[in-house]
Amino acid sequence: MCLARGHDVVSGAILSVESLVKRYGTLVAVNGVSFQVKRGIHGLVGPNGAGKTTTMKCIVGLAVPDSGRILFHGYDLASSKGWRLRSLIGYVAEVPVLPGEYTVEELLIELGVLEGLSRLDAVKAARQVLEAVGLWELRSRRIRGLSKGERKRLHFAQALLQSRELYVLDEPFTGLDPEGVVSIRSLVADLSREAAVLLSSHLLREVEELASEVTVIYRGRVVYSGSVEELRRRLSVGVVVEAEVDDPDRAIEVLATSGYRVSRLGTGRRVAIHVGSRSDVPGVVEALVTGGVRIYTIIARDISLEEAYIRLVFGSREEMLEGWVGRGRGTAA
Structure with a gap:
């Protein structure tokens, strides 16, 4: 998809979150959150309940903000143009929910077709991404028989079915064994060379090693957003x-x-x-x-x-x- 407008020319931001607010009843889960994501890896850090997952759900359209804006390539994601651009955003949830009756390969082929690929292209894409995440040997296994880590890898594969310009990864290392962590870290690093990656994690050392920019959220508010090195310098x-x-x-x-x-x-x-x-x-x-x-x-x-x-x-x-x-x-x- 051609984006004539491109990303924010001044800041270089692919994604801009501006004064985001999200409430659940009387609970303010996200309270005025603002940050920008450029090409590369941007870490989103905070304890449980800080507002990371809610922020990510608002970005990918799984939650509707009460106020604020989310701009992708300069377009408001709440606008009709913004909704059409959501296909350029890949999402990996912390706890994937996948239909157990499908085989690994069947699910990816069907998802590829739903995303607009021809069945032949969907079959090719399914094989490519399953090899990338190390699940090709399990292609005929039903999803109900996968381990937690294997389900997480499959969810990653779904996000890779098409080329994206932004990947939103919520706790991507949760549930993975050490070998899986190494594999997915390498995959994330590869993705960041051509796209923007917003990655949340409690594994702060993983974020430090992967990300050049970081936003720290605490109790629904941003307490810092900028480079890792500037964070150390300021403190x-x-x-x-x-x-x-x-x-x-x-x-x-x-x-x-x-x-x-x-x-x-x-x-x-x-x-x-x-x-x-x-x-x-x-x-x-x-x-x-x-x-x-x-x-x-x-x-x-x-x-x-x-x-x-x-x-x-x-x-x-x-x-x-x-x-x-x-x-x-x-x-x-």
């Missing part, structure tokens, strides 16, 4: 230094006296020190050694998007560090 979250020492209590006392923010990691001999950059690490070492603390191991790492997210939700830098320590290296809820 000045810096570096966490982890040290294993002979006397953690003495280490905390010495470092706190020297002006460092420090917390104990678990019940062992490890402490975490929050510094501005890697250039501050020698000062940490000097303070410990001068204070008579023996260092067994020490490593420094950049604060991840996960920790930046905790900062946005919990507020202060100290609370962010405490939240990270409390979660260890696990994924934030």
Whole structure:
């Protein structure tokens, strides 16, 4: 389909969400959400109930906004022109609902025909996308016999039946085994070279590795939208230094006296020190050694998007560090 108008010439946005509001009775699920999605991968991050799925459902037409606009290539998706453009948007739901009586291949062929492909082209497309998602060997299996992860892959295949300009992926890694996560991550990266991808996930490290832009939603509102690097810069979250020492209590006392923010990691001999950059690490070492603390191991790492997210939700830098320590290296809820 030719789009004479193209995407937003000024911003380069393929999708623009403007002041979106969606209510369910007295519950305001989405409250004035605004962000833009360009070609590449844009992460949509937030805890359960933040409004991610509702926002995505409004984009793909499964929910009707109470106010606000959603523009695709500059056209309001609520307009007659916008509705015709929805075929250029592929959608993968967090929990796919698929008819169990069809075989894997039959379903994709029928969906291809419904999307306007000839039956011959639908058969060809079905084989191509099943090979892409690793389900070709299961083409004759009835959907009711698929695992949760296999159903998720099949839902991905449906979104790939035709070339799209925007893919809306709601928690795309949920239900997949490690091999499936690697496969779908590679597929998403490939899609983003030619299209825009809006991806929501609780796996914040996955978002950080895949996305260059991110929007963080909390309680139905946007608390940040922009590049991952700008998020880190604005928060000045810096570096966490982890040290294993002979006397953690003495280490905390010495470092706190020297002006460092420090917390104990678990019940062992490890402490975490929050510094501005890697250039501050020698000062940490000097303070410990001068204070008579023996260092067994020490490593420094950049604060991840996960920790930046905790900062946005919990507020202060100290609370962010405490939240990270409390979660260890696990994924934030």
